[in-house]
Amino acid sequence: MSLSKAPILITGASQRVGLYCAERLLDDGHSLIVTYRSEKPGLQRLRERGALTLHADFTGEASILAFVEQLKSHTDSLRAIVHNASAWFAEAPGEEAAAFAQLFTVHMLAPYLINLHCAELLQRSEQADIVHISDDVVRKGSANRPAYCASKAGLDSLTQSFAARLAPAIKVNGIAPALLMFNEDDDAQYRAKALDKSALGFEPGPHVIYQSLRYLLDTPYITGTNLTVNGGRHLK
Ligand SMILES: NC(=O)C1=CN([C@@H]2O[C@H](COP(=O)(O)OP(=O)(O)OC[C@H]3O[C@@H](n4cnc5c(N)ncnc54)[C@H](OP(=O)(O)O)[C@@H]3O)[C@@H](O)[C@H]2O)C=CC1
Numbered sequence: 177m178s179l180s181k182a183p184i185l186i187t188g189a190s191q192r193v194g195l196y197c198a199e200r201l202l203d204d205g206h207s208l209i210v211t212y213r214s215e216k217p218g219l220q221r222l223r224e225r226g227a228l229t230l231h232a233d234f235t236g237e238a239s240i241l242a243f244v245e246q247l248k249s250h251t252d253s254l255r256a257i258v259h260n261a262s263a264w265f266a267e268a269p270g271e272e273a274a275a276f277a278q279l280f281t282v283h284m285l286a287p288y289l290i291n292l293h294c295a296e297l298l299q300r301s302e303q304a305d306i307v308h309i310s311d312d313v314v315r316k317g318s319a320n321r322p323a324y325c326a327s328k329a330g331l332d333s334l335t336q337s338f339a340a341r342l343a344p345a346i347k348v349n350g351i352a353p354a355l356l357m358f359n360e361d362d363d364a365q366y367r368a369k370a371l372d373k374s375a376l377g378f379e380p381g382p383h384v385i386y387q388s389l390r391y392l393l394d395t396p397y398i399t400g401t402n403l404t405v406n407g408g409r410h411l412k
């Protein structure tokens with residue numbers, strides 16, 4: 177499938193924030209390519225709306241580079257890359273190294289290799305952006321999920337490095353959310369505790385990430401920046 181104008185690529189867009197932003201970008205008239213790891217109901221709607229859905233499980237260098245080759249067989253340019261794919265879990269006792277490797281791969285190695293190998297596609301677009309979806313938790317660290325937090329901290333470093341390396345043709349920025357959307361299995365106690373951590377105290381939902389993404393895509397003079405979208409967690 178060859179796409180007309182330079183598409184936007186969002187990784188991990190089969191559900192939740194990625195799926196929501198994909199729908200909004202289609203509403204805005206963008207061509208869209210999304211990656212998914214497992215087939216989910218929302219993907220069919222994206223396909224019906226003309227998005228190209230590519231399967232990708234970022235498990236290591238080979239699978240990441242295989243995805244890049246698959247992507248390049250469908251398009252020779254990109255308007256933007258949104259690195260949204262992510263895993264969020266605490267390392268299980270005895271499985272710490274495997275967990276760290278998995279989180280490093282999805283949050284750092286995949287954005288790193290995709291940016292390196294797809295910069296040429298972005299350079300063919302008049303406006304070009306890379307957006308890394310990070311996490312406000314990097315600000316203070318995480319006792320419960322140190323490996324997750326470290327991998328997101330590494331992603332923040334990549335934001336600055338690629339911003340310096342790819343300027344002026346490509347802007348590179350991050351978005352650092354705190355609580356956006358609860359997961360189904362989050363109980364009432366967890367939800368109350370999480371809401372109490374921010375000054376604004378509510379679950380914002382995925383629209384605040386779309387608003388942040390729209391701002392970064394539309395503003396020509398921002399690069400190397402990490403937008404904090406945390407409801408004022410740093411105030412408490
Ligand atoms: N939700 C929240 O409250 C917050 C989210 N964030 C960040 O915002 C972004 C979106 O969050 P959310 O929508 O909750 O994300 P999800 O937890 O729903 O994960 C997004 C997608 O990433 C995919 N994924 C996971 N591992 C891999 C992998 N190895 N290779 C390819 N794809 C993979 C998942 O695929 P599959 O469906 O197969 O599991 C999933 O569909 C993430 O980067 C997250 O870290 C930050 C702070 C708070």
Ligand SMILES: Nc1nc2c(c(=O)[nH]1)N=C([C@H](O)[C@@H](O)CO)CN2
Binds near residue numbers: 262311353355357358
């Ligand atoms: N990939 C994911 N990352 C994160 C998630 C999630 O569901 N998937 N959720 C959070 C929490 O909402 C946290 O911000 C508040 O407890 C963090 N990252």
